[in-house]
Amino acid sequence: MITKENYKQSLKDYQPKPKYFRNCLKAFMVGGFICLIGQGLTFFYMEMFGFTSKEAGNPTVTTLILIAALLTGFGLYDKIGQFAGAGSAVPVTGFANSITSAALEHKSEGIVLGISTNMFKLAGSVIVFGTVAAYVVGVIRYTIQTLF
Template identity: 80%
Template sequence: MITKDNYASEVKKYQPKPKLLRNCIKAFLVGGLICAIGQGLTFFYIEVFGFTEKTAGNPTVTTLILIAAILTGFGVYDKIGQFAGAGSAVPVTGFANSIASAALEHKSEGIVLGIATNMFKLAGSVIVFGAVSAYVVGLIRYLVEQFL
């Protein structure tokens, strides 16, 4: 007989064992492939358009975001995410996917109340976290430089 006390142990018997090593390898390979594509784009912008290493970053990130948004619109990025897990979520393309997914999910509610408001719910929290993190890291760096 299952009681509250032994419920967790009974449930564990039927749970599938996670394949951690395989999942980590898939995440590493897909995340690395996304980053390698980004590096290839950087080299492309440097060689073809004459950007410097410092200035090629902005068009590279923009291109990766555009590609991720297009792949999300066609449903391809979701399949990549199911296969790779965190490997597709960590780079900037994962952020683009999450925003494009929110926009597509709520498009039936209209442009302003559907797409715009729901798309930027996630973006707002990420931007706030990024700004606060940058401030904290900058403050730590300033304090280290002042006292060391």
Template identity: 65%
Template sequence: MDKQPLNEKNFDKARKSYQTKPPILMNCLKAFIIGGLICVFGELLTQMYIHWFDFSEKNATNPMVATLILLAALATGFGVYDKLGQFAGAGSAVPVTGFANSITSAALEHKSEGYVLGVATNLFKLAGSVIVFGVVAAYVLGIIRYAWKLIF
């Protein structure tokens, strides 16, 4: 093989020849199916709360979300959700179950440091930015909506 000087262009060319290409279409399909199944399960829970416990359609969503969070936290504790995340990728991370997984996994990771200095201080390490962004975005959109109603 011809020895070429190693510069950025040659290095990038050599790197690409050894790098495996990710199966993007298959990853998207798995994420779509698993994320959809999580949402279908949430809808089944909603219908269960409506028919068995006589909730209204509006009020049945709160216990459904709480149930999904509880089940995702338990699955994270037993190590099942990590395997699901490896298989489904974003399909398991985007629903509320991914949020529960991020909080639970951070708590479990720092459990050995104690409940106050370990669990409590690191609980929202991953999910804290999501909460802050959600609160700030809701505040800004609320101000915009209020101003819109005043003007028009």
């Protein structure tokens, strides 16, 4: 008779073992390469336009978002994501990919009800979480500074 435990054990025999080290290495390498591109863009903006490192941050992030959105539109960012896993999802390019994917997925429903609505569903939750997290960290930092 097949019991729940026997069934789970028989499934384990047929499931492939996850390759944690290789997956982590790929995520680290791709995420690091994305950051390397960002650093290169920062140096580019500093050299070509005379920006300080602080001033070069905004155009660097904007350029990375544009590149990720274009790669998503051409279907290439999904292939990078399948290869790298979390390595492509963590930087700002992963957020751009998520929003662009949502917009492309719902474009048949129209510009307002399809693209805009679904794109901002995702963006809204991320922005709210980021704002709340920044507030909490700010309160903790302020409390620590006033106490010590």
